[in-house]
Amino acid sequence: MLSFLQEKGIKSYITSSSDMEKINFNLSHNDLRQYFAGIVTGEDVKNNKPAPDIYLHALDIAKVNKNEAVIFEDAPNGVESGLNAGIDVVLVPDQVMPSEEITKKVTVVKTLADAIPLFE
Template sequence: MTLSHNDLRQYFAGIVTGEDVKNNKPAPDIYLHALNVAKVDKNEAVIFEDAPNGVESGLNAGIDVVLVPDQVMPSEEMIKKVTGVKSLADAVPLFE
């Protein structure tokens, strides 16, 4: 509803929620389902996550993860497996 109200729905191939999958994060189900909905391969996708369960879920799905800082950070071991940014603006050069 928020996307439609703000005229942003057109920028999304589909909307996937935890209700669409059997197992929620940190299981990879939601991201694998999103790939299917968007009709893209995991090598063509990137996940922006701020939560440890989300980071783990993305890594479990085999998709590149960009970690966006939040109050609760993933473990140092998990941080070593992702690309970290200080803000979303810092992620722009990753895709230029």
């Protein structure tokens, strides 16, 4: 998915509740840094997920509006945050599946690769 988005010229940003040290560790150990135009953490905003702040801040940094963005999430708090920000959310479930009420409001895929057709 990251290669596909990069090839299409679609910028990707990390928006994570984790701190920058943990994010940088994961990026460097998985050789993924080159795929992201920027990183926004919970440290960058007043209210962390499920508040919409982190996604609204990412929109400002990316200089795009809500209609030009898509959020990929794996956690219930992140899904709620994206919905609270008014941005389309694609859910790739990880350990905890959000409630049926929430999943009715988002696109659910099994893997990130399954989301590629959304961009073609």
